[in-house]
Amino acid sequence: MGPRLRELIAHREVLVNLVRKELKVKYTASVLGAVWSLLNPVMFLAVFSLVVFVLDNNVPDFPVFLLSGLLAWNFLANSLQAGARSVIDNANLVKKMAFPREILPLAAVGVALFDFALQSVVLLLYIAVYFVGFSGPGFHLPELWLYPVVIAVLLVFTTALTFWVAALNVRYRDVGHLLNLALLVWFWATPIVYQGWLVQRKLETIHILGLDAWALYLLNPVAVIVLGFQRALYSIVRPVGGGDPILPPMDLPMLAGILLLVLAASVVLLFLSWRSFFNRSGDFAEEL
Amino acid sequence: MTTAIRIDGISKMFRLYRERPTSLKQRLLVSRSRSEEFWALRDVSFDIADGSSLGLIGHNGSGKTTLLKCVAGILRPTAGTIRYRGRLAALLELGAGFHPDLTGRENVYLNASFLGLSRRETDRIYDDVVAFAELEAFMDNQVKFYSSGMLVRLGFAVAVHVDPEVLLIDEVLAVGDESFQRRCLDRVRRFQSEGRTIVLVTHALDIVREVCDEAVMLDHGKVYAVGSPDDVVRTLRHRFLSDDPLFVPEEGSREVEISGVAIESDAGVRDSVRPGEGLTITVDLRADVAVADAAVSFAVVSASSNHPVIEGKTSLLGVSLGPVDRKKRVRFRIPPAPWASGTYFVSVGLDSPDGRLFHVQTQHYPLTVPEMDHIAMKLPVRPTVEVEDL
Numbered sequence: 001m002g003p004r005l006r007e008l009i010a011h012r013e014v015l016v017n018l019v020r021k022e023l024k025v026k027y028t029a030s031v032l033g034a035v036w037s038l039l040n041p042v043m044f045l046a047v048f049s050l051v052v053f054v055l056d057n058n059v060p061d062f063p064v065f066l067l068s069g070l071l072a073w074n075f076l077a078n079s080l081q082a083g084a085r086s087v088i089d090n091a092n093l094v095k096k097m098a099f100p101r102e103i104l105p106l107a108a109v110g111v112a113l114f115d116f117a118l119q120s121v122v123l124l125l126y127i128a129v130y131f132v133g134f135s136g137p138g139f140h141l142p143e144l145w146l147y148p149v150v151i152a153v154l155l156v157f158t159t160a161l162t163f164w165v166a167a168l169n170v171r172y173r174d175v176g177h178l179l180n181l182a183l184l185v186w187f188w189a190t191p192i193v194y195q196g197w198l199v200q201r202k203l204e205t206i207h208i209l210g211l212d213a214w215a216l217y218l219l220n221p222v223a224v225i226v227l228g229f230q231r232a233l234y235s236i237v238r239p240v241g242g243g244d245p246i247l248p249p250m251d252l253p254m255l256a257g258i259l260l261l262v263l264a265a266s267v268v269l270l271f272l273s274w275r276s277f278f279n280r281s282g283d284f285a286e287e288l
Numbered sequence: 289m290t291t292a293i294r295i296d297g298i299s300k301m302f303r304l305y306r307e308r309p310t311s312l313k314q315r316l317l318v319s320r321s322r323s324e325e326f327w328a329l330r331d332v333s334f335d336i337a338d339g340s341s342l343g344l345i346g347h348n349g350s351g352k353t354t355l356l357k358c359v360a361g362i363l364r365p366t367a368g369t370i371r372y373r374g375r376l377a378a379l380l381e382l383g384a385g386f387h388p389d390l391t392g393r394e395n396v397y398l399n400a401s402f403l404g405l406s407r408r409e410t411d412r413i414y415d416d417v418v419a420f421a422e423l424e425a426f427m428d429n430q431v432k433f434y435s436s437g438m439l440v441r442l443g444f445a446v447a448v449h450v451d452p453e454v455l456l457i458d459e460v461l462a463v464g465d466e467s468f469q470r471r472c473l474d475r476v477r478r479f480q481s482e483g484r485t486i487v488l489v490t491h492a493l494d495i496v497r498e499v500c501d502e503a504v505m506l507d508h509g510k511v512y513a514v515g516s517p518d519d520v521v522r523t524l525r526h527r528f529l530s531d532d533p534l535f536v537p538e539e540g541s542r543e544v545e546i547s548g549v550a551i552e553s554d555a556g557v558r559d560s561v562r563p564g565e566g567l568t569i570t571v572d573l574r575a576d577v578a579v580a581d582a583a584v585s586f587a588v589v590s591a592s593s594n595h596p597v598i599e600g601k602t603s604l605l606g607v608s609l610g611p612v613d614r615k616k617r618v619r620f621r622i623p624p625a626p627w628a629s630g631t632y633f634v635s636v637g638l639d640s641p642d643g644r645l646f647h648v649q650t651q652h653y654p655l656t657v658p659e660m661d662h663i664a665m666k667l668p669v670r671p672t673v674e675v676e677d678l
Contacts, residue, residue, distance in 0.1 A: 013401035021398060025389045096384030097402045098361035098376075282364025285357065286302055 001271070004278060008100050018107035022082075023114060041067060041119040045126055059195060059246055061237050067123045068233035069192040069226040072150075075116040076158050076222060077183050082108035083162035084169040084176050091288040101281035102274065105166035109159050127236060143235050143252060146259075150228035153263045157221055160270035163277040170280070170287050190223045196230070200248040221262045228259050292454055292485035293336040293359060298368035300329040300354055300509075328354040329365070330509045336502075338373075339483040341476075343496030343517055345524055346506035352489045355506065356380070356458050359487065374453025377403050379444065381458070386439060388432035392423060395431050396446055403450040413449045420471075421445035441468060448475050455479060458489045473499065493521045493591065494631050497656060518559070518654050525591065525633060525651055540638065540647035544582050544612050548572040549636050549653050554624070560656045563629065567622040567655075571636055578613035581641050586620055589651055591631040598622060603641070626667075627657040 027036065048063045059065050086104040087094060094101065169175040191199055203213035218224055230247050238246060304324045329351045336342050344352045357363040359370055360378035385402055386395045396417055400410040418424055421441040431439065447455065457476075476499060479486055488500060496503055496517050503520035505513040505527070513523040526537045550570040553561040561567045571584050585601035600620050602609060609616060633651035640646060 010404065011401075013406055014398075017398045017401045021387055021390060021394070024394070025387070093385055093402075095362070096380050098378060099402050285362050 001275070004100070004274075008102060011099050011103060014099050015103050015106055015110065018103060019110035019114065022107060022111045026111070037115045037118050038122055041071065041122045044070070045122075061234070064123070064127060064237055065195075065230065065234045065246065066193060067119075067126075068229045069190070071116060071119050071123060072154055072226055072229045073187065073190065073192055073222070074119070075112050075154065076161075077187075078112040078115065079109045079158045079162050080165055080179060080183065081176075082111060084165040084179055086166050087170050087284055088173075088288065094284050094288055101284055102163070102277060105162045105277070106159070108166070109155075109162055112158075113155075123233070127233070141236065143231055143239075145232075146228055146252070146256065147232040149256065149263075150225060150232055150259060153228065153259055153266060154225050156263060156270055157225065157266040160266055160273045163270070163273040167273075167277040167280040170284055186220075186222065189217075189220055190226050191230075192226055195246050196223075196227055196248045197245045218258065221265070224255075224258050224262050228255060231255055290338045291335045292338040292340070292374075293370065293372040293487070295335070295355075295359065296333050296369050296371070298329055298332045298355065298358055298365045298370065299327060300351075300358060300363060301366040302326045302328055328509050329358070329506075331368070332506070332509070332511055333368075334504055334511060334514055336485060336487065339480075339485060340502055341480055341486040341488065341500045343500035343503040343520075344487060344489045344506065345491075345493065345496055345503060345520065346512070347524075347528065349508075350506040351509040352506050353380075353458055354509075356456055356487065356489050360456055372454055375404055375451065376454040376456065377447045377450055377452035378456040379447045379458065380456075384443065386431050386443070389430055391430055392427040392434070392442060396427075396442070399443070399446045400450055403447070403452070405450055413451075417442075417445045417449045420449065437468070444468075444472055444475075448479070452484070454485045454487070456487045456489075459491065493524070494629075494656060494658075497521055497631070497654065498658070521631075521654055522633070522652065525654075529651065536648075536650060537652070538647075538649050540645040542647055543577040543579055544573055544575045544638055544646040546571060546636055546638055546647050546649060547574040547615070549634070549649075551634060551653055551655055559654060560658065561627055562658060563627045563660055564624050565627070566624045569620040569622070569634060569636075571618045571620070571638075573612060573616045573618065573638065575612045575614060578611065579640065579646075580611055582609050582612050582646060583639055583641065584609070584618045585637045585639070587635045588655065589633050589635060590628075591633060597632065598625075629657045629659045631656055 044067060045063045048066055052059075052062045083105040086108040087101065090104050093099075094104075165175055165179055199217060200214050203217055206213040208216060227248065227250075231250075231252070234247065302325075304326045332351075332355060344356065346352045354363065356378070357380070358365045359372070360376065360380065362378070362380070385399050387398065390398065393414075396414060397407065397410050400413070401407075405413075418427055421438075421444075423438060423442060426434065426438065431442075434442070455476075473495075476486060476488075480499075486500075488496065490496060500517050503513075503515065503517040504511060505520045505524050507527060512527065513520045529537075548570075549572070550568075551559050552568050552570070554566040554568075555562070569586050571586070573582070573584070583601055583603040585599070587596045587599040589596050602618065609618070632655040634653040634655055635648070635650045636652065637648040638646040639648075
């Protein structure tokens with residue numbers, strides 16, 4: 001892996017250029033350009049603020065709740081979908097140029113990361129402006145340190161999975177279709193639009209094989225990651241403990257502990273999927 | 289001399305699927321046995337010396353492009369190792385690595401980064417690249433609006449300006465207009481004089497003989513011949529002709545042998561003649577057994593059409609050799625003629641008056657007619673003149 005990593009670092013310029021190329025191609029010939037990337041969360045904020053106002057959803061500050069999880073999910077889903085196509089879409093590069101093939105899925109992650117960063121800035125600005133401007137319940141910052149940790153977990157986990165789908169999709173083109181189905185199921189298995197606390201209350205009463213179902217639910221690493229994002233961002237405006245619980249009232253050290261477990265597992269997964277990608281990548285030029 | 293590229297036991301196996309299972313369903317339904325192994329390369333080993341120019345030749349499907357892709361790092365060999373020193377630039381297909389939606393400028397940076405250049409290093413060579421490609425006015429246009437000639441120029445310009453120690457070229461010099469081809473060849477020669485290593489894959493045997501100082505011929509994935517371009521090109525030609533059952537490279541009773549053949553143009557250049565020049569073919573004979581008489585013949589055969597362009601035989605030209613008991617030298621002189629450019633092969637034969645073959649070497653000696661500038665070529669005819677009173 002050492003020489004592999006050196007090779008990758010030597011070609012970092014390719015990665016930068018490919019991300020730039022993808023962004024350029026994505027937003028080229030569009031008048032608004034990268035603003036499109038921003039419009040997505042802004043529209044979400046606007047629509048959900050309105051929906052909540054009309055329907056009287058029982059989650060307070062629902063837009064913040066939704067977006068703190070949804071942005072992370074979007075990053076994962078966009079990375080996987082673009083990553084699955086990354087080798088096939090760049091067939092002309094793979095067949096004609098020599099460079100570490102890992103750069104292609106990494107560039108897909110890079111593009112998704114760019115959008116994620118832009119959208120996160122919108123969300124953070126919204127939190128800051130809305131709650132300062134309209135004198136909300138005040139900021140609750142002690143749990144914000146979770147934010148960089150959970151971003152790191154998300155990055156490692158997403159990269160590992162992206163390597164995996166990118167390599168598989170070259171051999172079996174139905175991985176792309178399968179992925180869309182899997183993402184749909186996975187989305188609803190993750191507490192993004194519904195409240196984690198409701199799930200916990202329900203599942204803790206059910207026992208399967210001596211384990212309570214809530215523990216099984218937390219085997220979904222994305223659920224843990226999303227809970228981490230909500231804990232870091234949503235609890236700025238709605239601290240856990242005050243009033244009706246929305247987020248599962250977990251101890252912060254416990255959540256951080258589970259996150260670190262997910263991180264450790266993701267690092268192992270990244271190592272394995274990278275190696276598998278590398279082993280398969282020698283045949284990419286012929287398989288395309 | 290040090291080695292620039294060491295190719296050590298390279299084998300490459302492709303899996304050929306009769307119907308390739310590209311979906312999971314097919315994969316589950318179709319058993320593995322429907323794929324066949326195809327060895328594009330089998331245990332290929334040779335070294336390329338630092339600063340040398342190697343021509344890689346062979347018929348279609350002989351594995352030369354696969355080998356080049358392995359050296360370039362695009363394909364990973366099934367077995368064996370390839371080592372090289374320094375930066376390696378590969379020109380496999382012009383315009384490869386260009387993205388149609390990016391501008392010429394952005395593509396230069398993208399392409400250079402594939403070849404290992406940082407942004408700052410690319411900044412330094414950028415103006416030279418643009419000047420070489422002669423695309424100053426188009427660098428901010430998207431590449432999808434470029435003509436294929438423009439893509440060719442930009443691709444070659446980037447590849448030669450990234451300062452590679454090793455340059456791999458696959459059949460790309462054949463594209464582009466004549467003046468650009470000449471500039472590419474000039475650039476390749478400058479590379480050679482700077483002591484860089486070049487590997488050239490081509491079907492244009494003239495270019496190999498003109499540019500390279502070594503050649504390797506592959507046949508069905510194996511090294512078939514290594515050596516000087518002339519020898520290897522001849523071997524390739526013989527290999528090609530050996531599919532013809534009538535073709536025998538060398539035969540005869542050897543009572544009298546051809547001990548040497550020299551081909552020289554009137555300008556004193558060996559194995560080459562320019563359009564409008566004369567040519568001398570000198571055949572040396574050596575008798576192992578004294579014979580009463582013998583006839584020497586020659587034929588110059590065009591490599592592209594396999595058709596003899598000129599033939600001659602001593603007896604038919606009214607010359608008798610007389611008894612041959614030791615050594616003799618025969619000179620055929622061909623007067624100035626409008627040679628068409630290309631590669632030719634010269635066959636030389638020796639037989640007795642009653643038709644017994646002493647020694648025949650079929651298409652053994654290569655002869656090149658270089659491409660000439662049209663301005664330098666004179667029509668070898670005299671105009672006539674008529675004056676009329678009106």
